[in-house]
Amino acid sequence: MKIELFYSPVTCAMAPYINLTEAGADFEVHALNFRTNDHLSPEYRKINPKHKVPMLLVDGERLTETAAIHLWMTEAFTDAKLMPTDTLGKAQAISLLSWVSGGIHPYLSRINNPARVCDIEGTAKNVVEHASEYLYETFGLADEMLEGIDYLMGDYSASDAYFFWAIRRFTQFKLDLDRFPNVSAYYGRMQTRDSVQKLLTFERETIEEFKRAA
Ligand SMILES: N[C@@H](CCC(=O)N[C@@H](CS)C(=O)NCC(=O)O)C(=O)O
Structure with missing residues (x-):
């Protein structure tokens, strides 16, 4: 299964990053720079007309809205126990x-x-x-x-x-x-x-990368 997370530093997209990490999932991150309006670009609007993060692509299928993303994650990674089962x-x-x-x-x-x-x-x-x-x-x-x-x-x-x-x-x-x-x-x-520390490190690195690219 291929999981792609569309993410931007400081945003709520940190929640699925943390929980995919908690679940031990293998996932790829596409980091959008909100300061340069990456999320408003025609390319991103084409894959996500809501122009928001987080968004997941699961084997190319789009999933938006944080609550739904986590419901999917819970069922896809049952061992992680991200929600109760009853x-x-x-x-x-x-x-x-x-x-x-x-x-x-x-x-x-x-x-x-x-x-x-x-x-x-x-x-x-x-x-x-x-x-x-x-x-x-x-x-x-x-x-x-x-x-x-x-x-x-x-x-x-x-x-x-x-x-x-x-x-x-x-x-x-x-x-x-x-x-x-x-x-x-x-x-x-x-x-x-650990998952939160990993996210915070990733966030710092991403912000540095954006600065270097500016
Ligand atoms: N209802 C959405 C809200 C997502 C959201 O508002 N994300 C913000 C970042 S925290 C965003 O992408 N804003 C960019 C925009 O509105 O153009 C969810 O639950 O995932």
Whole structure:
């Protein structure tokens, strides 16, 4: 089976990178440079009209959306135990992935680029404030969920890599993680995983490569 991951540094495409690594999968990475708008190129739009990452090609078949990508990965690499196997447990795992995808990610995106939500002059600050307030509420929920457990589902599972990305973006936007001691400890715990360290090294190398090519 040929697995190709379309990835860009700092983006949520780090989640499938981490989980493919957790699964011991053999995969090829196509790194897109968002700074030079690789994702908006006609070539990439042809293979992914959504012009987003992550995207997988599995034996040439396209798969987009982080939750679906992880559902596929879980079934393709059963030994990796990326989600529980019982029906309810699997649905709860998808629920967590969907929560990050629909309930957290869009608010991080609007802090990253407020004009995408509203480009009326003078509104950017307000967009960022509303998104931040919402994220503080959401991270409060995550903090409660993580009380007394190491990972979102107790043991490590697919959604942890996606939430890890969200926390990283949260800190990159200078939001205050110290308000959430359980999330903060979890963020540190995630960084002790070999898969996360491998991703962070790969990310650094990719950014260096982009700089050299500029
Ligand atoms: N709903 C998608 C969201 C993916 C997404 O928004 N990816 C961002 C990077 S974190 C992206 O590729 N943005 C580029 C663009 O929107 O043009 C998923 O769950 O995978």
